[in-house]
Amino acid sequence: MSPSVLICDDSNMARKQVLRSLPEQWKTSVQTASNGAEALSILRDNSVEVLFLDLTMPGIDGIGVLQGIQKLKLNCSVFVISADIQPEMQAKVKALGAKEFMRKPVKADILLNHLQQHGLL
């Protein structure tokens, strides 16, 4: 069974980077969003199980999405993939419920490793 996946990043290239790092069988059930507001509306209406989330985005940023997920009490596993690698930011996203923080550009082996660690593979 492949879970329903959402990739949220304002960069098309970054979304493709995440997409091609995913396990082959997951690639059929992927949605994308290019900003936080779009992500939240997809999250609200669908049952997204795994979210790959960028932080620095125009409008509602990744922190805003994490706060929205908490507020809406959504049950989805969030993996933050960001260039903002400051330790304080990594701690902040974990405190807001993210499973893992991965630095950009994302590497397929690291991503797959994290999915395994969290029992998603």
Next chain:
Amino acid sequence: MSEFHLTEDQQDCLQELINIAMGQASDQLARYLDTFVYLKVPSIESVDAKDLIQTLSQQQNTMAIVSQGFFGYEGIRGEALLAYQEEDSGRIADLLGYEPDELSQDEQLIDISSILTTTFLNVFARQIDNQMSYNAPKLLPMVQNSLLDHLQQMTFNWDVALKININYQVTDYSFNCNMILLIPETAILNIKKVLDRILADF
């Protein structure tokens, strides 16, 4: 559309490379100052260099500007300008925890600018399999036209420039630094080639 204009894909690709570079530069700055740096989405635009330099020159009496030239392989080069509000530049000494007399305010500004510029550009270069060399950073005198004079001494053609603007906000100290990268036109064409090479992989 001018040959110096970036396509949507090129712009997207460049922006992502910049995001990664500014993320690491701000991490360095945060460690150096032992604080958190708030990042915004950078802006990238082609500008008429004359207009830009004029605008900057007009603001210059309120800003301290440190300028540093950079050049890599494949004709990639430009000038990095680090702009600080005048009132902030006085506060940098406190931030860095230097003793008075240890290092002049000017030297501190140059120090911090060089950390940001070289970290940013080294990370940027690594992503495109390039390597940068740098001129010595220079604090421009806060007088009318010093920026204009400085940029006119460059050997490149500045009619059109790619302007990349990155804002580093140190919220704890309400201290702001603007990094402006100016890429002259021949270097834009060279960057476009590099971006196309990366995009061909996707």
